[in-house]
Amino acid sequence: MNNPEAAEEGRETRPEDSPTPSAPRSGRSSVPTFLFISFVLFMLTNNRGEEIDARYRYMKALDLLNGQVADFSAWLHGSPSNFSLPPEDNLTMPLVKSFVDLGPVLDPTAGSYYTNLTGFWHGEVDFHNLTSLSANDSASTWSSSASEFVSRTNITQLPDLLGSWNWAATEKLSLSIGDKIVLNDTLPRYLSEDISIIHGRIELSEPKASEELSLDFDGIHFISNGSIYAFAETVQSRDLRVLPSLVPIPLLNDTACVIEAELAARMVRLKEKIDTGAIDQDALTDSDEPPKARCSFRFYGHLEPTEVPEDLMKQLEQETEKPTGIWTVRPPEMKLNGVLVSQDCGVLFNLKETTGLKSPQLYRKITTYAGIATIVHFILLRLLSRETTRINSATGLNRVSRYSFLAQSLIDAISFVGHITLGILADGRASLSALAPAGLACMLFINEAQFAVSIGQVQAPEDVTPPPVPPSVPSTNPPNPLPIEAVGTSVAAVPGAAQQAPAPTVVIPERPSFLRFLWNHIRTDPSARLWTIISLFLIVVFRIVILLSLPLFFVACMYSFVWAVQVYRSVRRSRGSGLSTEYLVGTTLCRLFFLLYFMGCPKNILDVEPRRWVYVVAMLMFAQLVTVLLQDRLGPTFFFLNRVVIAKSYDYHPLLPLPDPEAPEQTLGDCAICMDAIEVDPSLRRRSKSSDGKERGDLSVMGLAASAHRLSSTRMNYSLAPCHHLFHTACLERWLAIKNICPQCRRPLPPL
Template sequence: MGGVYLLTKAGDIGQSPRRNRSSLPSFLFITFVLFMLTNNRGEELDARYHYLRALDSLNHQISNYSAWLNGTASNFTLPSEDNTTMPLVDSFMQFGSIVDPHSGSYYSNLTGFWHGKVGFHNLTSDNATSNSWGHLAQEFVANTNMSALPELLGTWNWTAAEKLSISIGDKAISFTSPGHNDSQDIAIIHGKVELSHPHSSEELRLDFDGVHFVSNGSIYAYALPAGQRADLRRIPALVPSSHMNETAHAILTELSARIARLKAKIDSGSIESESTEEDDTPKTGCSFKLLGQVETTHVPQELMRELENEIEHPTGISTVKAPKLKLNGVLISQNCAMLFEIKDTTGLKSPQLYRKITTYAGISTLVYLALLALLSREMSRNSAPAALSRLSRYVFLSQSLIDAISFVGHITLAILADGRPSLAVLAPAGVACMLFVYEAQFSVSIGQVQAPEDATPTPPRPTPAPPSPAATPAPDASSATPAPTSAPTYPPTAPQPAPQPQPAAPSPAPTAPERPSFLRFLWNHVRTDPSARLWTTISVFLIVVFRLVIILSLPLFFVGSLYSFVWMVQIYRSARRGRSSGLSTEYLFGATVCRLYFALYFLGCPKNILDVEPRRWIYGIAALMFVQVSIIILQDRLGPTFFLLNHTIATKTYDYHPPMPLPDPESPEQSLGDCAICMDAIEVDQSMRRRPKSSDFREKSDVLGLASGARRTGGIFSAVSAVGSAGGRKNYSLAPCHHLFHTACLERWLAIKNICPQCRRPLPPL
C-alpha cells in the first residue's frame, strides 16, 4: 500500500492541482431543460380550469333543466313565446311539411358548407312600412329600444352585406320522450354564419345552435356574435308548440352528451388550450334567430337514404344522381330591428367537398409535375453561359413568387381541411415548394452570369515606349568638358570628428484595422454580392406578400400583375440586347397553359373549392399571356426588334464585325491576323481581296490613308474599306478588348464562358 501511495504521489509531482468544475453552467442547463419541458404548464392549467368551470356550469344547467321538465322546483324558466316573429317570417319564407316518402324526400344530414346571397331589410325604415308586411314589422319592433341601436349595431356595414356562408354540423340524436318512444326526427345543429361584402375582406361571424327537424326539413336556431354561445334550453320556445315537448327532451339528451364528452376529456388529460380570437370585442351586439327550410327533392326516401349512405361511406355502388341541396330562410334580429332574407343558398356536403378537394389536389399535382419537368428540360437546355445571357432572370423570379404563394395557399388549405383531404393537398404544396427553389436558384444563376455584362471594359493602359537613341541629343564636342587626368589637390585640413548618430523619431504604433459592425458587413455583402441581393429581395418580398395574403383583393391584384407581365420582361430584354430569348416553344406554351390552369380555376370557375367569385378580367390576362408568347416566338423568327421602329431602339448592341483595313494585296498571306483561340490565320474572303491592278494614286492614298488613319485612331478600328460582304464579315469577330477571333471559334468559346480567353474581360453577347 505504501508503494502504491508513493507512486501516486510521484506521478502527481509537476502537475497543477485539478480545478473543480463550476456548477453554474450545469445548473443553468438543467433550468433551461426544465423550463422547456414545463413552459406550457400554465396554459394547460388555465385550460383545465376553464374546462372544470364549463363542467360545473353544464351540471348546474342540466339539474335545473331536468327539474323543470319533471315539474319540480327549478331556477330555470322557459322564455315566453313571441307571437310577432312567425307572422313576419311567414312573409319571406314558408316552412315545409312531411312529404310522401314514395315521391319525395329531404336531405336528413345537413353537415356541409353553404353559400348564397342575402337581402337586407331595415324594419324601421319608411320602405319597410310601405310593403305588405310593414304592419307586421311595426308590431315586431314595437318593444325595441331605439336609443340603444347605435351601440348594438357597432361598426359593421349592415346594408352592404350581400354574401352569406354557412358551415353546419348536423348530428341526429336518439331520445325518449312521453308519447315519442326512441324518436330520431330531431337533429342538433351548430355552426357559423358569415356575412361579407362583395368588395371587402371584412366578415361578420355569428355562431348558432339549434335543431333540425328531419321529417319536414325545417331549422330553428339562435345566432349570436362570435365568442358567445346560445343557451340550448331556450330553443323549445322557438319551435312550434306541437314540437316543443320532444324538442325539450332532445335538448336534455344533448346536454347530457356534452357533459359526458367534457368529463372524458378532463379524465384523459387531453386538454387543448382555447384559441384566442383576433378581436376580443365583438363587432356587434345584435342577436339573431336563424329560421330556414330545406327544399324538398323528387327522390324517394329509400333512394335518398341509399344516396346519403354512399356519400358518407362510399362503396362504389351506383345510386341516383344527387339533387341540389338548397336552403331558404331568414336571419332576423329583434333588438336591432333588421332582417336578412336568405334565398337559393346551395350547399355541398362535407364528404363531397373533401372528395372535390382531393380531386383538385390530384390534378394540381400532375400540373405541377409537368411544370417541374418543363423547367428541368429548359434548365438543361440553357445551362451554358451564352444561353443564360439571353434569358431574363425576372421571368423565373416572378414564377418562383407565384409558386411560393401557391405553396402557402395549399398549406393553409391543408390546415383548414382537417381530415382526409389534408394529406392530398400536401402533395401539390410540396411540388410547388420544389418549383420555387429551382426557379429561384435558376434566377440566381442567370444573375451571376449576367452580372459582368454591363461592366464597361477598361481598355489596356498603353505603356510609354523607351526613347530611341536617335531621339537623344548627342553631346557637342565644343562644349564638352575634358575629363581630368589627375585628381585635384587640396590643402590639408584637420580631421573631422565622426558624426554622432541622431536618435530616430519614434514611429507611430500600428493601429489595428477597425472591424466593421455586423449590420455594416451584412449591408456590404448584400450590396456587392448579386446572389445575396437577389435572395434578400425574394425573402423581403415574400414576407410582405404573406403578411397581406389575408386581404383577398391584394393577393389577387398581385398574382394578376405577375401573370400579366411574366413574359413581358423577356420581350424587353431580347429587344434591348438585340438577341433572341433562347426559350423553347415547348416551355413557353407548356408553362403558360399550366400556369393558367390555376388562375382560370380559381378566378374563372364559379364552383371552385374556395368559393372565390369569378373575375372576368382573368380571361384578358390569359389572352395577354398568349400574345406575349407569340411575340417571343416571332422574335426568334423575325428578329428581336421586329415590332419596333429603328429610331425607337434605345440601346445599340455591340458590333463584332466592324469594317477592317484590308491587307496589302502583294502580301503572300491575305489574312487579318491570327485567331486568339485556334491560332490560325483569319483569311479574307476571296471576292473582296485587293486587286494589284489599281492606279498609283489609289495605291498611294490607300497606303497613306491607312497609315495616317492608324496613327489617328489607334490602328485597328480605322475603316478604310469593308472586308467582304455580310457573309464575309461574319468570318471574323473583334472583341471590345481588340482581340480578334474566328466567329465560329468565339461562338464555341462563349458557349462555355463569356469572358475573353486572353485578357479575361467580360464579353457582350455575340
C-alpha cells in the same frame, strides 16, 4: 531586474518546473451551474402552468354542464328544478312567416327533403333595419309585424350592441353546418328520429371589406318538413336548453328529449377529454380583440323540397356519405331560404336561395382538383427542367429575361401557400391530396428563383462599360535602395536616407457595422440583391394572402406581364428570346389553367366569384406569347416595321486588315485561348498577277460575290473582344458558355 524572489515565484507558478505536484484548482462556482439547470427546467416545463389552467377550466366547465343536465332532466320529468323555459314569444313568428314558409310534410312518393345538412352554404342576403324602416319596407305587408317586434328593443343600447360592423353594406352570407341525429339508448324516453341537432358558424361579409362577422349557432333541424330553428350569437353561445322555446308547441317535448341527450353526450365527451389529457388550449383562450357586435340572433330556415322520392333520397345520401359505386339519381341542388333576425339590435337579414354543398362532395371535389393540379405542376416542372438544361450557357442566359422567371416563382410561392392552407382546412384524404401540388409548387418556386439568380449573375456585367486600358508609362523613380533590415533603424545610420521621403502613416480602416456591411453586400452583389427582392416580395405576399382581393390582384398583374419583360429585353438587346416553343406554349396553358379555374369557374373549390377581367388577362397573355414567338422568326422589332432604330450590340466580327499578300503566312494572329493561328482564306487576296507581270483585279460580278461570301465566312471565323483580344469564334463561344469575362484581362464581355 535580478530579483531572486520574483524568479522563485515565477518558477513556483510553472508546474513543469516544480518538483512537487501543483495545488489542485478550485472547483467551478455552483451559481452558473444552478442557473443553467434552472433555465433548462424552465424551458422544459414553461407551459405546465397553461396546461394546469386549461385543465382547471375544463373541470369547471364539466361541473357546470353536470349541473345544467341535472336541472334540465329534473324540469323535463316534472321534478323541482332551477331551470325554467323562457315564455313563448308571439311577436317573432308573424314577422318570420312574412319571409319564409317553414313548410309542410311532403308525400314521400312525390318528393323529399335532404336529411343531412352537413356542408358549406353560400348565398346573398337583404338587410332590413327594423328600427327605421325605409320607404319600401314601410309599404310592405310585414311592416306592422316589424313595428310590434321592435317594440321591446332598447334604442339607447343600440350603438353599443351594433358595434363597428357595417350592417347596411352586408350582402353575402356563408354557413358551415354540422348535422347529426342524437340517439342515446340509455335514456328512458323515446327520441324522435325526425329531429337532429345542428351547429356551426354563420359568416356575414360585405364585398368591399376583407373582414367578416362570425356568429356561432346551435339549433334544431326537423327532417320531415325541412325546417330549422337556431340561436346565433356574436359573443358566446346561448344555453342549449332554451332551444325548445323556438319550436312549435307540439314539438316541444320531443325537442327537449333530444336536447337532454345532446347535453349528456357533450358531458361524456368533455369527461373523456379531461381523462385522456386531450385539452385544446386555443379553444379556451379569449380573444384580445373586442367583438365587432354584440347582437343575439334567431335563425329560421327552410329547405326547398326536391322532386326525388324519399327512398331514392336516402339511397343518394348513403352513397354520398359512404360510396359503394352503385347507380343513384342525379343529386338535386341544395337550397335554403331563411331569416336571421335580432330583436335587441332591430335588424333582419333575408336569405334567398342559399346553395349548399355536402362535405363529402366538397372533399371529393378538392381531391379531384388536387389530382389535376398535381399533373399541371408536374408538367410545369418538367418543362422548366428541359428548358434550363437547353439554355444553360452564357449565350442562352443572355437572351432571356430574369424577371419572367422571377414572376413565375412568385406565382408558385402563392400557389404553395394556398395549397398548404387548403390542406390544413380540408379533412382526411382531401388534406393529403392537397399536399402534392403544394410540394411541386415549392419545387417550382425554388428552381425558378435559382434560375433567375443564375441569369442575373450572367447578365450583371453586360451593361458595365469596360474601363480603358491605361498606357504603360515607364517609371523614372529608382527603386528604394533601403534594404529590408534598415526599416525601423536610425535614419542617420543609413547612407542616402536623408533623400528618402518619410514613411507613410498606416491608417487602419474602421470596421464597418453589420448593417452597413449587409447593405454594401446587397448593393454590390447581384445574387444577394435578387434574393433580397424575392424575400421582400414573399413577405408582402404572405402578409396579404389572407386578404383575398389583394392576392388575386397581385397574381393578375404577374400573369399580365410574365412575357412582357421578355419582349422588352428582346427589343432592347436586338436578339430573340431563345426560349423554345414547347416551353412558351406549355407554360402559358398550364398557368392559365389555375387563373381561369379560380377566377372564371363559378363553382371552384374556394367559392371565389368569377371576375370578368380574367378573360382580358388571358387574351393579353396569349398576345405576349405570340409576340415572343414572332420575335424569334421575324425579328425583335417586327411590330415597329423596322422604323425604330435600336442600339446595336457589340460587333465581335469587325473588318480587320488582311495580311500582306507577300507574307508567308496568311493569318490574323494567334487565338488568345487555343494559341493557334487564325488563318485567312488565300482566295481573299484582292489582287492577282497576270501573265504579263501586271496586277489586275477580278471585276466580274460573280467574282465579287464570291469574294464577299468568303470574306463574310472569314469574319465569322474570328472574334475581336472590346479589350482588343482576338479569338477563334468557336473558342470564345465555348469560353462564354462558362464565364462572361475575357480569359486574358478578366474584363466583362458583352454577349456574343
